Amino acid sequence: MNVLVCVKRVPATAGQITLTPDAQEIDTRYLGFTISPHEECAVEEAVRMIEAHGGSSTVLTLGPEAAVDQLRDAMALGIERAILLETDGREWDPVATAAAIVEAIEAERAAGRSYDLVMFGNESADSAGYQVGVRVADALDLPCVTGIKALKISDGRVTVRRQTESGWETAEALLPAVLTVKEGLNLPRYPSLPGRLKAKKKEIERIAPQWQDGGLEKIRLKLPVQAEHTVEILGKNGDAGAQLVAVFQRLRLL
């Protein structure tokens, strides 16, 4: 099994987001960087797959030089190889991102390395375009399943579960395939100290993709307007019981 996991470097914003004065970026002066929760699960799943089935795992990102941190984080968890598609820091839109990833995968294939699985997070935490995985699958002529919350590999096929409005659905596809996964797939492990030290020494392979215009161009970022409203305090601790029941009745829930 050869698995490729694609991740994206994003600001680690746990709280309120503030913007730079030109409204082009999130103000990251006081923030760290990470990959999104969905991608953490993709990395974890790749590590488990190689533990279970043997083979090799590779992590790839398109981003600035600083994104080597995220590649090393993934290697600290057990991913063996890393590829950086190095950009000048500008954000690439989904069309351009997918095209660069496809080119890298084709170059790998030409060098004799092909992947049984290419994994993505369902959407990146920041730009959330919901399409890079699908575009890569389409260009490589591979089946693609998105929104995966459970998966099993056997006999050259992948069986997955996805959550729907009313429950769960199961889908399957033959390998090779492209999968986009969601948080909940697994509980990602923490990196070990030896893992970190080993990852630090590993080489990172680099490719310099050509900047492309994908057709979706950011003009500016804005914070959503918070609607003004008042909160009615119904009481404290146990003495709010009757008021709560009154609210439930007013909303016709009782």
Added chain:
Amino acid sequence: MVLAFIEHVDGAPTMLSLEVLTMAGRLARDLGVPLDAVAIGPKGAAASGILTSYQVATLHLADDLRLAEYAPAAWAHTIAELADRVNPKVVIGTASDRGGEVMAHVAARMTLPLAANCTQIAAGDPFIVTRQRWGGSLLEEAHLRGAVKLLTVAPHALTAEASPNRTEVATHSLAPALEDKDFRVRLVPQAGADSGKISLAQARVVIGGGRGVGSAEGFATLEELADLLGGAVGCSRVVTSLGWRPHSDQVGQTGTRIAPDLYIACGISGAIQHMVGCRAAKHILAINTDPNAPIVAQADYAVIGDVQKVLSAVNAEIRRAKSGHERMVTEAPTA
């Protein structure tokens, strides 16, 4: 023409699809073009009844038996083939899991950019969209290019509005030239029946628990309230990470988006990534020990106090009200 891809259950368009039709109708008016819709799967024709209130000129129906089951690439093939023929200015769908997936395939096939999760569209030249990032805690204004504009509409970005003026909807059958490879991803029949529980996404009332619930066992009081109100239990990401509840219960950016009549947030701080999952709730009730917790400022109702004490009291009160016994008259608490 503006072409709206609508999702339906046995011919009843989903709520999100009615929102899309509302957005698409405004767009068509701005552009001075007709609005068409496309429905895939059996019984799609039944949708035309509702579509008369949404100014749809033609409903394109793809009820090929092979499309009866959801197959994203085949559904996308159908829409892309239709678009090639009717040459719409815009193709617009929902940003539901299915809608988003199908539209991504459509975009890939048509080699066009796609703007996902739009909340506003200014259909001039340039064509400007406002779209959600970070699950909706941040917005982006973007210039969308492409000969055909492809976009998905964020759930609950607007309210579905049926028009009192009904129009006649023509129907038109599609016979897409599907290929075997469009069916490479197959849905397999479900093993194991539904749990019989009300799902988070559909519940009228959701009781969400956060770190303040204290433990996995602490959720028993939330379960009891859910039973009493006929609702579902949800949770924050911290609770999922601690292993107190399964991820399928998580509400938020990386969990489920809910739209109940009432969301009761128990011991939840109200972090922005959680709020984007419950923002569509009609009412929010916060139970929190900290009167300054962000959730309190964003709620319609709040009780300041310990989750377990508050829920024990309210559960007892509901049982009393339900059992029809003489209600104990408690004195209104002083604020």
